[in-house]
Amino acid sequence: MNARMSAAPISPVASSSPECSFPDRVATWAERSLMLEIETWPKPGLVSHVDTGSHTDMDADTFRRSAIALRPYFAALVAAGMRNASMTVLRKIGLRAERAMLSATGGVNTHRGAIFGVGLFCAAAGLREAGLVDARGTLGAVVRRRWGREILAGPRLPDSHGEMAGTRYGAGGARQEAAQGFPSVYAIGLPALRDAQSLAPGHDEAARVQACFTLIATVEDTNLLHRGGAEGLRFAQQAAQAFLDNGGVGDPAWEQCAGRIHQAFVRRRLSPGGSADLLAMSVFAMELERWPSDGSTVEVE
Ligand SMILES: CC(C)(COP(=O)(O)OP(=O)(O)OC[C@H]1O[C@@H](n2cnc3c(N)ncnc32)[C@H](O[C@H]2O[C@H](COP(=O)(O)OP(=O)(O)OP(=O)(O)O)[C@@H](O)[C@H]2O)[C@@H]1O)[C@@H](O)C(=O)NCCC(=O)NCCS
Numbered sequence: 001m002n003a004r005m006s007a008a009p010i011s012p013v014a015s016s017s018p019e020c021s022f023p024d025r026v027a028t029w030a031e032r033s034l035m036l037e038i039e040t041w042p043k044p045g046l047v048s049h050v051d052t053g054s055h056t057d058m059d060a061d062t063f064r065r066s067a068i069a070l071r072p073y074f075a076a077l078v079a080a081g082m083r084n085a086s087m088t089v090l091r092k093i094g095l096r097a098e099r100a101m102l103s104a105t106g107g108v109n110t111h112r113g114a115i116f117g118v119g120l121f122c123a124a125a126g127l128r129e130a131g132l133v134d135a136r137g138t139l140g141a142v143v144r145r146r147w148g149r150e151i152l153a154g155p156r157l158p159d160s161h162g163e164m165a166g167t168r169y170g171a172g173g174a175r176q177e178a179a180q181g182f183p184s185v186y187a188i189g190l191p192a193l194r195d196a197q198s199l200a201p202g203h204d205e206a207a208r209v210q211a212c213f214t215l216i217a218t219v220e221d222t223n224l225l226h227r228g229g230a231e232g233l234r235f236a237q238q239a240a241q242a243f244l245d246n247g248g249v250g251d252p253a254w255e256q257c258a259g260r261i262h263q264a265f266v267r268r269r270l271s272p273g274g275s276a277d278l279l280a281m282s283v284f285a286m287e288l289e290r291w292p293s294d295g296s297t298v299e300v301e
C-alpha cells in the first residue's frame with residue numbers, strides 16, 4: 001500500500017496539555033475525526049481534500065469550517081453526558097449545533113448525521129467518564145442502554161431525506177443505527193480500521209479507505225436511497241464489495257481501482273454520506289475505545 005500524505009495539516013490533539021478538560025479533550029478528537037474523514041481519498045462519491053465527489057455545493061473547506069464550528073457543541077455534549085442528561089437535553093444542543101453548522105457552511109448540510117452520531121458518542125464518553133455507567137462498556141453500548149428508547153420514541157423530521165427513505169424503503173437509518181448501539185461502527189468500521197492498520201502500520205489513510213469501502217458494502221445508507229433509490233444502494237454495495245473481494249487496499253493497484261469506483265459513483269450522483277459519518281465515528285472510537293491499560297477488556301456487544 002502506498003499512503004498519500006494529507007493535503008492539510010491536522011491540528012494536533014491537545015489531549016497532552018494538562019489544563020485541557022475532559023470535554024475539551026474529547027471534542028478535540030471529535031473535530032479531528034471529522035477532519036480525518038475528509039482527508040481520505042478515494043471515498044466513492046464523497047467529498048475529500050482531492051475533489052468534491054458527487055457534490056457541487058460543498059468542498060473540503062466547507063467540511064473543515066463545519067468541523068471547527070461543531071467542536072464547542074461536542075464539548076457541551078460531553079459535559080451534558082457527565083450530568084446524565086436526557087435525550088431531550090442532548091437534542092437541544094444538537095439543534096444548536098446544526099444551526100452553527102449551517103452558519104459556517106452558508107446553509108449546506110455537511111454534518112447533520114455526524115452531529116447526531118459523533119454527538120451521541122461524546123455524550124456517552126461523558127456519562128462513562130462520570131462513572132455513571134460500567135466503564136468497560138463501549139460508547140455504542142452506553143448510547144443504546146441510556147438513550148436508545150428515547151431516540152426511537154423522539155420527535156421525527158417528517159420531510160427529512162432519512163424519514164422519506166424510511167417510509168419508502170423501510171430503511172432504519174441513523175436513528176435505528178444509534179438505538180442499536182452503532183453496530184456498523186463496532187462490527188464493521190472499527191475492525192476494518194484496526195485490521196488494515198495492523199497490516200500496514202503508518203498507512204492510516206489507506207486504512208480509512210478500507211474501512212470506508214467496508215461500510216459502504218454493508219450499511220443501508222439513506223443518502224444512497226435518497227439519491228439513487230434501491231438500485232443505487234445495490235450498485236454502491238456491490239461495487240464496494242467487489243473492491244474488497246479483489247483484496248481491498250492490499251491489492252497493489254488499489255488506488256487506481258478505488259479511483260475508478262469513485263468516478264462510477266460520481267457519474268451516478270451517488271453519495272454515501274451515512275457511511276462517511278460512520279467512518280468518522282470509527283476513527284473516533286479508535287481513540288476513545290483504547291483497551292484499558294489494566295488488562296481488563298472493553299465490553300463489545
Ligand atoms: C436523527 C437525525 C440524524 C435525523 O435523521 P433522519 O434519518 O430523520 O434524517 P436526515 O436528516 O436524512 O439525517 C440522517 C443522516 O444520517 C446519516 N446517515 C444516513 N444513513 C445512515 C445510517 N444507515 N447510519 C448512520 N447514519 C446515517 C446521513 O448524514 C450524512 O449525510 C448528510 C448529507 O445529507 P443530505 O444533505 O440529505 O444528502 P445530499 O445527498 O447532500 O442531499 P442533496 O444534495 O441531494 O440535497 C449529512 O447530514 C451527513 O452527516 C444522513 O443525512 C438528526 O438529524 C436529528 O434528529 N437531529 C436533531 C438534533 C439531535 O437529535 N441531535 C442529537 C445530538 S446528541
Ligand SMILES: Nc1ncnc2[nH]cnc12
Pocket residue numbers: 037038045046047048053055110111114271272273274276277
Ligand atoms: N466526505 C463527505 N462527502 C459527502 N457527504 C458527507 N457527509 C459526511 N461526510 C461527507
